Amino acid sequence: MFKTVLFPIDQSRETREAADVVTNVVKxxxxxxxxxxVVEEAPPDAPSADDPMVSPEVVAKLLENAQSLFSGxxxxxETLERKGKPAFTICDVADExxxxxxxxxxxxxxxxxxxxxxxxxTRVINLSPCPVLIVP
Numbered sequence: 001m002f003k004t005v006l007f008p009i010d011q012s013r014e015t016r017e018a019a020d021v022v023t024n025v026v027k028x029x030x031x032x033x034x035x036x037x038v039v040e041e042a043p044p045d046a047p048s049a050d051d052p053m054v055s056p057e058v059v060a061k062l063l064e065n066a067q068s069l070f071s072g073x074x075x076x077x078e079t080l081e082r083k084g085k086p087a088f089t090i091c092d093v094a095d096e097x098x099x100x101x102x103x104x105x106x107x108x109x110x111x112x113x114x115x116x117x118x119x120x121x122t123r124v125i126n127l128s129p130c131p132v133l134i135v136p
Contacts, residue, residue, distance in 0.1 A: 005031045006099040008038065008090045008124075009066050010053055014105025018135035019069060022103050025133075026075050031100075033077040035066050036093050038086045056081070087123030095129040103133045 007022045009015045026033050037059045053059060063079040070077045082089045094102055106121050125132050 002029045002031045002101045004034065004097055004099045006034050006036060006090070006094050006097065006102045008036045008086070008102065008104050009062060010037065011062060012105060012107060014107050014135070018103055018105035019066075021133070021135045023070065023073055023075065025101070025103065033070060033075055034080060034093075034097055034099070035063055035070075035077050036080045036082065036090065037063050038089045039081060039083045040086060041083060087120045087127065090120075090124050091127040091129065099130050101131050101133060102128055103135065106134045106136050
């Protein structure tokens, strides 16, 4: 049913919590697991120290750690690192790899009027070429 699962990761607690669901789905369906991390392009006036996801080194280490986590549970995974805006990049990659499912954690953004348009999760749900499983 879910031959290819895309798991976008960042350094959030929600991503770590979603990893358990990813493990269960991938093991149940024998899915191919693709780990994706997006290096965000920092605005020219913003210091890069404010957001660790703008550092390619931090993102590479994050992917390596995630791959080790899944490997320790007997799950082979592939890693992808891309540059761009997270929501659009996640959906582009899902389309590119023929993902059957995207699993991602929810940070709770979008629960208020101010956060609704800023949520990566909301944008992915609206733009995704495949089903999206959001782990609260």
